[in-house]
Amino acid sequence: ERPGMEYAGIIEFVDGKVVERYSKAIEQGGEIWGRVWFYLDITDRKKKEQELISRNFELDSFVYRASHDLKAPLNSIMGLINIVKEEKDVDLILSYIGMMDKSVEKLDAFIKQLTQFSQDARLKVVRQPILFNEMVESILEDLRYMEKADQIKIEVNVEQRGEFLSDPIRLGIVINNIISNAIKYQDMKKESAYLQISVIADHEQAVCKFVDNGLGIDPIHLEKVFDLFFRASVQATGSGLGLYITHNAVGKMGGKIKLVSNIGEGTTFSLQIPNRISSQK
Structure with missing residues (x-):
């Protein structure tokens, strides 16, 4: 190590504890005669960082899957509407309307679950x-x-x-x-x-x-x-x-x-x- 060189590092223990280590050489007359070491327990900070990474991943997954589950029945409804516009057979039209109804039910069920998800996430627990x-x-x-x-x-x-x-x-x-x-x-x-x-x-x-x-x-x-x-x-x-x-x-x-x-x-x-x-x- 050169005189005045600083050193920083992370120590991870087998029990899950994480410590940040930092040191700086003490010089006198151009020579190193000592070194000061600082240790900081950052276990909680690291845990929170991992939780944040996990939550961000969950959020990305949630947005992707939610948009997919909303689009699928909507695309089905829009496709059926285009078919109905060209169809003359009343029985077929009624059949297509029944399919649309099922897609609307799927949308309704999913929106209800999104509401439940929101309620559980933001509402305080009450007695x-x-x-x-x-x-x-x-x-x-x-x-x-x-x-x-x-x-x-x-x-x-x-x-x-x-x-x-x-x-x-x-x-x-x-x-x-x-x-x-x-x-x-x-x-x-x-x-x-x-x-x-x-x-x-x-x-x-x-x-x-x-x-x-x-x-x-x-x-x-x-x-x-x-x-x-x-x-x-x-x-x-x-x-x-x-x-x-x-x-x-x-x-x-x-x-x-x-x-x-x-x-x-x-x-x-x-x-x-x-x-x-x-x-x-």
């Missing part, structure tokens, strides 16, 4: 009284006219003991997404499709289970189903946002979500949501 029976019944009423909703038998069993406080918007999003998935991915080959909903809520927590006998998910995909824009198969018609939003919303309420599924057997979602009746929880 308000929850009446599970009323919430589930209200969601079922909202989904009443969803495609194939009339072809699945839904059983609801709610046992709520005392007051329960949680975030009604996020809890509603979670329950809505799980029920709509059960309706959407029911197994049409089975004689009787069903969804069994059970809720047991007390002063500590709510344990919610959603059991269906639908198409199911291959176990090899279960670790990824909560990832942003993940679709378990090319047959999946969803946006890949629903379960990502569901997982995030459960986490912000301080809860846990578990998924068990097998192809051809069905899916079980299990939720544990803490009762926020005490501000210390």
Whole structure:
């Protein structure tokens, strides 16, 4: 090292700690007689930098996939409109209108999920009284006219003991997404499709289970189903946002979500949501 030379570097430890090291030679009479070393723990800064890189990547992926999922049904509608303009056969025109209707439904569902995504990202977690029976019944009423909703038998069993406080918007999003998935991915080959909903809520927590006998998910995909824009198969018609939003919303309420599924057997979602009746929880 030359007199007066400065040195800087990064030390990464096996336990994940990151330290920035800097030194400068101390000269006297043209000779180095010592060196001053400075060490700064930058572990938190590095973690935040990595989080920022990850979030930027997620944002880029989100914008790309969102624009694609919005354009696809729009392109379909515009193409069908051009065909209808030239078509004289009334039956064919009605058929094309039906196709347009399906594309509009896809757009509507995706826009609703974008709204859920926005709500979960920006709204503060609140504590308000929850009446599970009323919430589930209200969601079922909202989904009443969803495609194939009339072809699945839904059983609801709610046992709520005392007051329960949680975030009604996020809890509603979670329950809505799980029920709509059960309706959407029911197994049409089975004689009787069903969804069994059970809720047991007390002063500590709510344990919610959603059991269906639908198409199911291959176990090899279960670790990824909560990832942003993940679709378990090319047959999946969803946006890949629903379960990502569901997982995030459960986490912000301080809860846990578990998924068990097998192809051809069905899916079980299990939720544990803490009762926020005490501000210390």
